[in-house]
Structures are given as structure tokens and as C-alpha cells.
Amino acid sequence: MRHKRIYLAWLVLHFLIIVAISCREVVWLVAHRLTALPPSWSYLAQKVEPITARALGQTLASSNPLRRAFLTYCHLAGTERGYGYFAPNVPDSFRLGFGVDYADGRSEYTLPAVNSRAAGLRVASLLDEIGRTPHPALREYVVKTIAGTIWREHPDAVKVRAVFGVTKLPSIVEFEQGKQEDFEFLYGYDFSRREAAAPLPQP
């Protein structure tokens, strides 16, 4: 009987966490007007958002033991994030390319390469993170780290130029008018040999 109660209590708590995290994601999407819902809903969601954040302990200090225990459990159980895959809309594809310049004036274009399709999906996920992050410093750090791999593959290069952008797919009407997918430039970074040799900033 006692065991049953323990299991039941855990079950309730576990699903409260899962539902709360999922609800928080939905509320966040509505509050940031990323859904088809009318603006009045966004206004309401903006009011609800701090409540959901508080309920999940996100307003507590990062060193708070309760918050740490909660996050540890979520990471161990795989419940630390919601389930809005490909939602609310199918995302655009981010692209990262590198222009490599040599001392003799030659230039070539290259992409980060991996050996398998499974790893390729992970690189695509990384590019999504770079594209979505609101922190420019984090974006630059990650691009710089990837540029390091390009340096190693092209040791005689003098300059590496990173170009980060997004592939925009045409709408039905645009496609009928003959428009193809478009690459939209978002960020660019230039790395010289000296810069690449410098130690990377500590996170």
C-alpha cells in the first residue's frame, strides 16, 4: 500500500512537470506572436508567461538547490524541454559556409564536413541553434570554433570568411512565377591567421 502511494505521488509529480514544461512552451509561442492566434491571446499569454516561469522555478537563482534538483531530475528523465517539433511552422534551413583565401590570391568555398548522415543531422541542429540564439557572443564563439576546423583542413590559408544565412523557400505563388529558393545573408565573420591562433574565449 505504501509503495503504491509512493508510485502514485511520483506519477502525479512527473506528469505535472511534463505538462507544465509543455504548457510553458505553448504559452511562450503565443506570447511571442509566433502562432495564428489573435493578438489578444498574445496579450493574455504575456500575462501568463511569468506565472508558468515561476511555477517551473525559472525565477529562482541559478544556485538555488531546489531549482538545481528540479533541473537535474528533468535532465535525467529527458523532460527538460517541450515537444514542439517542426512547430508552429516548418522552419527555414540555416546554412554556414566558409570562404578560404590563400596567400597567392586563390580562394575556395567549403562547408563543415562530417563522415555520416547521422552526424550531418547533428550539424544541422547546431546551425539551427546558431541561427536562433539571441546572444551574438555565443553565435560568434560557435562559428569561430567551427572555423577552427576549417583552418586545420586548410593550414596554408591566410584568411577564412564565415557566411551564415538562411535558405528561404518560395511560396506557391512565387514558385509559379519561377522563383527558386533563396539564400538570405544573416551574419558574416572574418578570421585571419593571427586571430585563429589566439586562444578562444572561455565560456
Place this chain on the structure above:
Amino acid sequence: MLRVGLGIQTIFYAVSLQYDWNYLFARTGHELVGPELPEALLSTQSPLVPRLGWLTAVGIRIGLSESIVLSIAWWLLVIAGAALVAGVFSRASAVVAWLVHLSAAKSAGFLCYGVDNFMTIGFFYLVFAPLPDRWSVDQRWQKARPQDRQLLGFWRRVLQLHLCVIYFFTGLTKASGTGWWDGSNLWRALIRPPFTGIAIALLELSYPFFIWGRRTRAIWLAGICTMHVAIGLAMGMYLFALVMVVLNLAAFAPNGFVWKICASPGANREQPETCREVEAH
């Protein structure tokens, strides 16, 4: 089903990353991004979540290089996966697979996607579920009493409920986007398969309601598994497709299968355990 399915998933996961393992997880200057930043970010959330950095630190302390430690981690995954498939040292294998995969996923950080999340969920339930099960080699070796069916039913019910929450919220967030209603996502589906419009959102949104009914379960289970297989084939997300099919079959397929056996007129009445399994759920 969950044990065998996750075992196969673990082997495929390890094998698919075999040639990129060090490139993704090493910190020797030859890596793509390296685990330093993800592990540092993870530490701000919780210092207790396992990561490959811990293994590396222990390995270096006893004189092993990082690449050897990473190779050991990779082999641990393969061996634990194979042991799970066979049902040898089931509990220990489940714990090892869970912790090593979790460590890799957390150290990879930005290189993770849905498959890691769902593998963690599956392992978490497997680790605490009653093991060894009656089909495992452990059961034959140890000749242990069959596990408590009520407890087995409880953990299956937890997985079933979790899947319902997952599909409901996935469907809900999809349905809230304009692109799934005005046809633009259907159009994008034609350019970038496998998204097939609102049907996917409705299938996911209705999953928690129709997966429980005897008459609708098979249809929804087949529909959702077909959707994942299509995603796997069209986008090359084989691992993601496999883990979702495994979780769905582990949660719902055995019941449906057993129901069929019990309900058929010619069913062997000498199968009380199988039928009691249905009642337990």
C-alpha cells in the same frame, strides 16, 4: 519490447556516429565544437547531470588519453546495447546505456536533436521498469520469479501517458501555426518532405484520445508509426524514426497483439499469463 528496441536503437546510435565520435566529443583541438561550452552551460543548470568530461577526467587521472576514454565510452554503448537486446545483465546494461548516452547527449549540447531526448525518456523508464523480463536471457539463467505484473503495467502506463502528452502538445503547437492551416506548410512539404500538412497535426493532436480505444488503437498506432517511418525515409532521420516507433510499440502494440490472441475464437485458453497481462493494463 522497450528493452530490445532501445538496445537496437543504442547500437544504431553508436554505429552511426562511429566515424565522427571523436570529432564531435573530443577536446583535443580536432573537434567540431567541443564539449567545453555545452558542459559549462550545463553546470550552470545542474552540476550533477552526467557528462563525458567526467569520464575523461577519470581516464586522464589513471593515465588514459582522451581518445581512449571516448573509445571506451563508444564500446560501452555498443556492448550495453547488445546486452539489452539479448537481455543479459538487463538492469546493469540499461543503467550503463542510459548514463553513457546521457553523458554524450549533454556533452554534445548544440549537436543534439529530438532523438537524444526520446532515447533519454526511454532509458529512464527502462532503468526503473521491472527487469529482467520473461523473454530475457537473465530470466533463464537466474530462474527468477516473473516480475510483478502490476508494476510492469504501471511502467507501461507511464510510457503510454507520456506519449499521449508528447503527441498532444506536438499537435497543439503545430495546429497553432498558420502554415499548417493555410496550406503553405503543405507546400513546403512538397519541397521538403515529409510534412503532409494538417493531417500530421490532427493525427498527433487526436492521439491521446483515440489510442486508448480498442477499435481505434490499431489505426492510430499504424498512422503514427507510418508517419515516423516516412520522416525517417524522407529526411534521413532513421534514428529518430526508430526510437519513436520503439516507444510507440512498447507502449501500445503488445496490448493490441495480446488482445487479438485472447479475442480470437481459436485462441489457446492455456495462456492465462498473457491474458492477465491485458487485465493488468
